[in-house]
Amino acid sequence: MKEFFADIMDVEGVEGLILFSRQGEILHKEFRNEESFEPESRDWWGLFIYTLDGIEEADFVFRKKWLYIRKTNNGYLFVLAKRGAPVAMVRLNCDILLPNLQDMEGQKGWGRFFRRNK
Amino acid sequence: MKKSILIVDDDKKLLASLKEGLDGHKGKYRVLTVSNGRKAINVLKTRDVSVVVTDLKMPEINGINLLSYISTRFPDIPVIVMTAYGTSNTEKLVRNEGASDYLKKPFKLKALISSLEGILKRQVEGGELHNVSPAMFLQLLEVEQRTCTVRVIENKSHKEGVLFFKEGFLIDARLSGLFGEKAAYEILSWEKTSLAIENQCRAKKKRIQGDLQALILEAMRLKDEKRSVQHPEAPEGAPGDGRDEEVIVVGGEEGQEPDGLEVVRKRVAPILGGNGFVRPYRDSSWNSLVAQATRIGAFFEAGDLKAGFINRNEQNSYLLLPGHQTIVVEVALDCPRDRLLKMLSKD
Numbered sequence: 141m142k143e144f145f146a147d148i149m150d151v152e153g154v155e156g157l158i159l160f161s162r163q164g165e166i167l168h169k170e171f172r173n174e175e176s177f178e179p180e181s182r183d184w185w186g187l188f189i190y191t192l193d194g195i196e197e198a199d200f201v202f203r204k205k206w207l208y209i210r211k212t213n214n215g216y217l218f219v220l221a222k223r224g225a226p227v228a229m230v231r232l233n234c235d236i237l238l239p240n241l242q243d244m245e246g247q248k249g250w251g252r253f254f255r256r257n258k
Numbered sequence: 259m260k261k262s263i264l265i266v267d268d269d270k271k272l273l274a275s276l277k278e279g280l281d282g283h284k285g286k287y288r289v290l291t292v293s294n295g296r297k298a299i300n301v302l303k304t305r306d307v308s309v310v311v312t313d314l315k316m317p318e319i320n321g322i323n324l325l326s327y328i329s330t331r332f333p334d335i336p337v338i339v340m341t342a343y344g345t346s347n348t349e350k351l352v353r354n355e356g357a358s359d360y361l362k363k364p365f366k367l368k369a370l371i372s373s374l375e376g377i378l379k380r381q382v383e384g385g386e387l388h389n390v391s392p393a394m395f396l397q398l399l400e401v402e403q404r405t406c407t408v409r410v411i412e413n414k415s416h417k418e419g420v421l422f423f424k425e426g427f428l429i430d431a432r433l434s435g436l437f438g439e440k441a442a443y444e445i446l447s448w449e450k451t452s453l454a455i456e457n458q459c460r461a462k463k464k465r466i467q468g469d470l471q472a473l474i475l476e477a478m479r480l481k482d483e484k485r486s487v488q489h490p491e492a493p494e495g496a497p498g499d500g501r502d503e504e505v506i507v508v509g510g511e512e513g514q515e516p517d518g519l520e521v522v523r524k525r526v527a528p529i530l531g532g533n534g535f536v537r538p539y540r541d542s543s544w545n546s547l548v549a550q551a552t553r554i555g556a557f558f559e560a561g562d563l564k565a566g567f568i569n570r571n572e573q574n575s576y577l578l579l580p581g582h583q584t585i586v587v588e589v590a591l592d593c594p595r596d597r598l599l600k601m602l603s604k605d
Contacts, residue, residue: 201603203561
């Protein structure tokens with residue numbers, strides 16, 4: 141899974157990402173500094189995911205950071221970056237990578253994340 | 259006195275059926291029905307509502323966003339959530355967000371009535387008083403350091419206001435669309451009222467800073483002033499499409515502060531040109547999303563939320579600026595998003 145998101149994590153200024161299911165469960169998380177954040181310690185992600193219903197993508201600009209949110213087949217991808225990071229590169233990498241994330245329902249193992257190439 | 263129940267659901271048959279059932283129940287309820295969250299918000303701003311019963315899945319503003327809005331702006335109004343699609347996780351989510359009860363459709367009318375009666379009973383569990391002056395009684399609450407929510411009905415006009423006490427301190431007040439000290443001054447100036455006391459403080463924010471004695475004195479002074487001088491009344495908010503009317507401050511001078519909408523327009527116009535966007539407006543239906551994004555920003559130690567961009571795969575996208583009422587600018591999907599966000603997030 142780390143390899144799958146490597147291109148996004150490699151964008152300068154990106155601090156981390158979290159992949160959520162449609163129900164707000166954390167499917168994958170990765171931070172440049174592994175001790176940075178523990179999203180599992182909060183129980184309100186599900187509510188936010190629910191509130192995002194119908195939103196394809198969102199940018200939230202904070203004083204110090206930028207949060208990019210993109211709808212995926214599985215749920216939502218959150219990408220956290222420093223202010224001033226080349227956000228267009230993050231979006232471009234999402235455009236390229238995320239269509240390969242397959243709907244997880246009914247599948248097990250890492251294979252559930254990847255679409256089979258026909 | 260009848261309690262007003264506001265039912266929100268896009269299923270018109272269900273609305274009619276619930277209205278008929280509740281209207282006929284011992285003459286206790288006056289039922290208002292609307293088909294979406296936006297209309298519900300307009301009703302809440304202009305009418306006194308005792309309880310809201312809302313569906314979850316609705317177009318425009320869904321039940322969760324409506325619940326968040328009510329929990330923030332009208333914390334004294336209990337909300338019953340009903341849904342056909344819920345899971346135990348959904349129930350946990352809505353209760354965490356402040357719902358008083360949760361009903362899984364289909365349910366019997368009896369279940370809804372039982373829920374309503376339980377909720378309304380809790381609102382008077384601390385006692386009821388009739389024909390009293392609130393100013394005199396509330397000083398007792400201060401002395402006893404009570405934590406409670408007091409619903410006040412003015413005997414002549416039947417206006418309903420709410421006062422929130424925490425450990426004897428009056429921390430907030432609400433009267434229709436007025437909040438904080440403005441609402442408190444009005445309520446405290448009433449002479450003969452009925453009071454109902456709920457043994458918990460439902461306010462989440464401390465909007466009132468002064469002590470009760472000072473508030474009562476000021477309320478009396480304003481009442482005397484009103485009697486001797488004619489004041490123009492603020493225009494009532496008309497039901498609209500969810501866009502909030504600009505608040506008009508009675509007695510203030512025009513131009514004291516820069517108009518937030520005009521500041522945004524001036525920042526956006528040079529980038530998009532005069533016709534490239536819809537004129538900025540305030541829309542508090544976005545407040546819930548903005549509040550949750552702010553919470554996430556705090557979790558990530560990101561600092562204050564400056565601006566947001568939302569793409570719903572519609573013709574227009576939305577630029578959002580946080581505030582008491584979210585400022586919204588509708589722009590084309592292919593607008594220079596990053597330039598706009600950079601401009602809008604400047605201090």
